[in-house]
Amino acid sequence: MPLKIRVILVEPLYQGNVGSVARAMKNLGYSDLVLVDPCKLDGEACALASHARDLLENARIVDSIQDAIEGVNLVVGTTGMTCSKGDEHIRMPVHTSRQLKDKLNGCSGTIAILFGREDNGFTNDELKQCDMLVTIPTSEEYPIMNLSHAVTIVLYELSDVVPGDIPLGEHFDLELLYEHLAEILNDISYPEHKKNKTHLMFKRIFGRAMLTPREIQTLRGVLTRTQRTIR
Amino acid sequence: MPLKIRVILVEPLYQGNVGSVARAMKNLGYSDLVLVDPCKLDGEACALASHARDLLENARIVDSIQDAIEGVNLVVGTTGMTCSKGDEHIRMPVHTSRQLKDKLNGCSGTIAILFGREDNGFTNDELKQCDMLVTIPTSEEYPIMNLSHAVTIVLYELSDVVPGDIPLGEHFDLELLYEHLAEILNDISYPEHKKNKTHLMFKRIFGRAMLTPREIQTLRGVLTRTQRTIR
16 A cells, blocks of 8 residues: 545635645645635636646545545644643644654555645644644744645655555544543543543544554553453 | 855746745745846735735845846756756756755855746756756656745755855856866867857856865866966
8 A cells, every 4th residue: 555645625715725736736746635615616726726727626525624534544734833832732742744754754554634724724623633733844933834835845745755564544443542542531530621631642642653553453452451441 | 154045036927926935935934035027016926925025025126147146156046847868968967956955964155046937947048057957856747836836845945954164165256167167178179069068067067066165266276277288
């Protein structure tokens, strides 16, 4: 299984950006574009897609991130904002685009890379659906990049990943692992006010650990045995 | 002396692209923008520059590449077209954006990076003014990138160059070296029909060799001595 990259734009607001993204994708040799509830796409999107109009026309349009990430192995959210508070697990830790490439070297599977709205990025609930967060190192003076430039940089960085034989577990199975971990927190009467943060920490740790299917299976086996012992 | 990057757009045709370039430059922490005989720049350029309007307004506008590259150490031309004919020195060899970064590691000086017109790139005479040619690896299916995306990729790549103490000679002194080499070709009655190509080959070799001021001086000393001996 090779390494495949899927670009997912979440509710893009400006059709020119969608067209520009399609062009940059084709320039860099990518073709899997999914749009979650996008703006209207007509003349301007086509004009900016230029010779990548086919890619734009073949883009899959869906209603939800859940639909967009179906069947993928890893869900990577891109964010311009990083959080300095160490206890705020939702945005911590954030990897750089280069670190993402280094992590993907040697792996196989389908990687979904999500880009948020031009104005407001992602909601916290959307960020929680990501296995890993990635940011592009930018100037502090003006950190907000144009959407198509951000896509261009991430895809350029990933274009020399050297894929390998390490299979990545499916995001769906990771989700089952996360649910299992939430059950354990209940089983051990973990303090209610800490539950959400600790659960999110689990997601961040196992998300960036790039688990194989076998590892997910073994972890769930440990959790099941733990639950049996507790109960 | 640190490593400084100057972005030079040669006769850009669309003001939206110029604005987008300004934004990407500021995002990535660069500020030295020079425009050679650009299109009209008004509302659209400002809109796309967004919060990099200051950078756009401070861009130096000049009439010629000669003026744009004044005082720089290395002139790098970016090109989407590579030539496979080994005897066509004008476009050979072309380095990738990553190779450019690797070459600049450890160096100091001002590097001018030239980007050509959106439709026709550079003329051959303009390419000859470059010390080194660089291309972005793109898909064969659709290799022509949008101008601002090309600038974004090159600057992103260069943003983690590790500068050092190796000083680069000035482009102006390189030009004097090239003229000196042309004299030598005359002095040795080099076949007229081969002169231009061989001279261009000299430029390509010494251009990509990243000569220090001392090396240029020493080479010119050798050439002067050679001329004296011949004459």
